[in-house]
Amino acid sequence: xxxxxxxxxxxxxxxxxxxxxxxxxxxxxxxxxxxxxxxxxxxxxxxxxxxx
Amino acid sequence: xxxxxxxxxxxxxxxxxxxxxxxxxxxxxxxxxxxxxxxxxxxxxxxxxxxxxxxxxxxxxxxxxxxxxxxxxxxxxxxxxxxxxxxxxxxxxxxxxxxxxxxxxxxxxxxxxxxxxxxxxxxxxxxxxxxxxxxxxxxxxxxxxxxxxxxxxxxxxxxxxxxxxxxxxxxxxxxxxxxxxxxxxxxxxxxxxxxxxxxxxxxxxxxxxxxxxxxxxxxxxxxxxxxxxxxxxxxxxxxxxxxxxxxxxxxxxxxxxxxxxxxxxxxxxxxxxxxxxx
Numbered sequence: 001x002x003x004x005x006x007x008x009x010x011x012x013x014x015x016x017x018x019x020x021x022x023x024x025x026x027x028x029x030x031x032x033x034x035x036x037x038x039x040x041x042x043x044x045x046x047x048x049x050x051x052x
Numbered sequence: 053x054x055x056x057x058x059x060x061x062x063x064x065x066x067x068x069x070x071x072x073x074x075x076x077x078x079x080x081x082x083x084x085x086x087x088x089x090x091x092x093x094x095x096x097x098x099x100x101x102x103x104x105x106x107x108x109x110x111x112x113x114x115x116x117x118x119x120x121x122x123x124x125x126x127x128x129x130x131x132x133x134x135x136x137x138x139x140x141x142x143x144x145x146x147x148x149x150x151x152x153x154x155x156x157x158x159x160x161x162x163x164x165x166x167x168x169x170x171x172x173x174x175x176x177x178x179x180x181x182x183x184x185x186x187x188x189x190x191x192x193x194x195x196x197x198x199x200x201x202x203x204x205x206x207x208x209x210x211x212x213x214x215x216x217x218x219x220x221x222x223x224x225x226x227x228x229x230x231x232x233x234x235x236x237x238x239x240x241x242x243x244x245x246x247x248x249x250x251x252x253x254x255x256x257x258x259x260x261x262x263x264x265x266x267x268x269x270x271x272x273x274x275x276x277x278x279x280x281x282x283x284x285x286x287x288x289x290x291x292x293x294x295x296x297x298x299x300x301x302x303x304x305x306x307x308x309x310x311x312x313x314x315x316x317x318x319x320x321x322x323x324x325x326x327x328x329x330x
Contacts, residue, residue, distance in 0.1 A: 002086055028097055036101040041179055046102070047300045048214070048293045049177045049189070049204040050267045 102209045110211030113184040118172035121156040134231035151175040161227040167326040171213045177204045186213045195228045196235040199272035199281030202290040214293035222258045225324040226308045234322045237289040237308035260305045269305045
C-alpha cells in the first residue's frame with residue numbers, strides 16, 4: 001500500500017517527501033481529534049471511580 | 053512497467069510459476085510488515101493522545117471553571133446563590149436542592165503537589181464531568197460535613213489532577229475552598245512513622261488499594277455498609293483514582309479527616325497555603 005502511494009505521488013523526490021509528510025500529518029490529526037475521542041470512552045482503562 | 057512485462061511475453065518457460073509464488077509470499081510478508089508498522093504508529097499516537105492531547109482540552113475546561121468559581125467566591129453575589137450553600141440550606145420553600153452535575157462546587161488545594169495546585173471540583177463523576185476536573189460523587193456529603201466528601205479524579209490524561217496521589221503522606225493538608233468556608237483536611241495514617249495503613253478511630257486508613265467494585269470506600273464511614281452520615285463521627289474526605297498508573301485494574305483511595313475550619317474572608321488564604329494568614 002505504501003509502495004503504491006509512493007509510486008503515485010507526482011514530482012521529484014523532495015516534493016514527494018513533502019507530500020508524504022503532509023499525508024502522515026493529515027492522518028495523525030484525523031486520528032487524534034476525531035477517531036481517538038470517539039474510541040476512548042469505549043475502552044476500559046482510565047476509569048477512576050468506584051461503583052458496584 | 054510495460055518494459056518489464058514485454059520480455060516475458062510469449063515465453064512459456066517453466067520459471068514463471070515459482071517466481072509468481074515467491075512474489076505472492078513477498079507481497080504477503082510486506083503486507084503483514086506494513087500492517088504491523090501502521091498498528092505500532094497508531095498505538096504510539098494513541099498514547100500521545102492520552103497523555104498529552106486530552107490534557108490540553110481538560111486544562112482549558114478546568115481553567116475556565118476554576119476562574120469562574122473563584123470569581124463567584126470573591127464577587128459580591130448573594131451567598132444564597134452558591135450551589136453548595138443552596139444544597140446545605142435547601143431552597144426557600146423548604147425543598148431539597150440537588151446541585152446540577154457539571155457545576156463547579158469547590159476548589160481543592162493540595163500543597164504537597166505544589167503551591168500552584170488548585171483544582172475546581174465539579175458535581176458528578178461521569179466521563180463528561182471528570183474531563184473538567186475532579187468530580188464529587190453525587191450522594192456523598194458536602195465539604196466539611198460529618199460523613200464523607202468523596203471525589204474521583206483522573207490519574208493519567210484529562211488534566212491528570214490525581215497523577216501524584218501516591219506521593220501523599222499522613223498529615224498532608226487537603227484544603228477545600230467553598231463560598232463561605234475553608235475546610236482543611238489532613239491525610240489519615242500515622243504522621244510520625246509515615247505509615248498510611250494505620251487506621252483511625254472509625255477504622256479508616258490513610259491510603260488503601262481496592263477493587264473497582266468496592267464502592268464502600270465512599271460511604272459515610274468508609275468500608276462500613278449501612279452506617280448513615282448522621283451515625284458517623286468524623287468529617288472525612290476521600291479521593292479515588294485509578295491504580296496502577298495507565299491501568300484500571302484497581303483503585304487508589306486516599307482518606308483524610310477534617311482538622312480545622314476557617315470562615316472565608318475576602319482573598320485571604322488559610323495558613324496551610326503559601327502566603328496564608330487565616
